[in-house]
Amino acid sequence: MAAEVREAIVKTGAEVEDGVLATMPRSLKYTAAQIRSIIESYKSSDISTIINNLSNIRNIEDVILYITILSYLVGNNIKGNGMLEAYSREFEKMDSISASKLRHLLTNVLGEEAPINIHVNKILKIIEFLKHKKGTYLWILKEKRLDRFEKDVREFVFENNGGYSIDRGIKLFIRIFIDKNTIPLAYKIAYNKNEVRKYKIHGDFYTTLVAMRSGSFEDVDSPTASKIKQRVARALICRSRKERCDPLRIRLKSVRGLVRTIAYLSGDPIAFERGAYHIGKNYCARLRCEECPIRNVCKKYIFIEVK
Structure with missing residues (x-):
């Protein structure tokens, strides 16, 4: 998923x-x-x-x-x-x-x-x-x-x-x-998938918000990912009981490495970064889930807040 x-x-x-x-x-x-x-x-x-x-x-x-x-x-x-x-x-x-x-x-x-x-x-x-x-x-x-x-x-x-x-x-x-879709003057890199995959995304607020709320980290095997998955599981249990639950707050800097790993696993970190930023800014941050282009696969962990 x-x-x-x-x-x-x-x-x-x-x-x-x-x-x-x-x-x-x-x-x-x-x-x-x-x-x-x-x-x-x-x-x-x-x-x-x-x-x-x-x-x-x-x-x-x-x-x-x-x-x-x-x-x-x-x-x-x-x-x-x-x-x-x-x-x-x-x-x-x-x-x-x-x-x-x-x-x-x-x-x-x-x-x-x-x-x-x-x-x-x-x-x-x-x-x-x-x-x-x-x-x-x-x-x-x-x-x-x-x-x-x-x-x-x-x-x-x-x-x-x-x-x-x-x-x-x-x-x-x-x-x-x-990037082949922009101005690929560094063409020996742009048309080499192995080199492009080495691009480490910045990991800004919007990209991180989408990476976390969408569940794109759930198959990543790392201590940070495991910790986030445990916290998400507890948050889901709390909400299933209809209790009063606090937002799940995640510090941006603490997951930047994880977000970069997610982008790498996507196979195209540049497109991932651009897509996540676009989704985060125009949909996720505004909770416009029903209009979001990834609404059919997103986990919609909207209780996650990135700080």
Whole structure:
């Protein structure tokens, strides 16, 4: 049953557009589709053939810069409702990258109180490095292994820094370029299932909520999963007796490893993450069970709360 739940979540994720692409400016979204089409057509060819075809795409570097700056912002804990939409609108207004234009973009997205000049200087440094040292998109094309790709993104975009927020930014960057349904520039990873399965999802609130409430963990053999199953069993007994029962509260950090295992077992962690996030945000958190795309297989453990 748990496998069926995971399969349903992956199916939902495959049908849902990634939020980054969904909010991308129309012109860049068209460019992303061109990149995806070329990679799909020439993925078995030598890299020079792919480069020759990609070189004819207008705005290809703008797509990379768009994702790079967005990843930087997310990695520096800049988020919130409407951030993607605001960033997209402001980026679309820029006809080139300069300090003054970046400052205007960041001011409108982040507000006057943010350390704008610090961010501007760091972003310009990143862009300069990628353009003149690595080739804006060439280095991504050459990536073959997920662990190496992650290491390079951490070095090139985040100056080898770590931390919770930076890991989110790195995962955003990687996810976009290793997913066949988005912009699979890192095609040697994107079309290698074994490499894609190594992608460790972030494990945000919505994804965790769905992973727990749906019962997608019930066939996992681990101490954390066993503990959750025991707590769920007690909660079900309490409710079957129609007693007054407290919610089953689960700390997000305590099950992040379990949620990542569930995503791995799904066979497509990227689609699982996208599907679970979509379900969590639009259905599970609002208790819209009857409209939920996984309603026929979900265990509906709505007494679970994630903190």
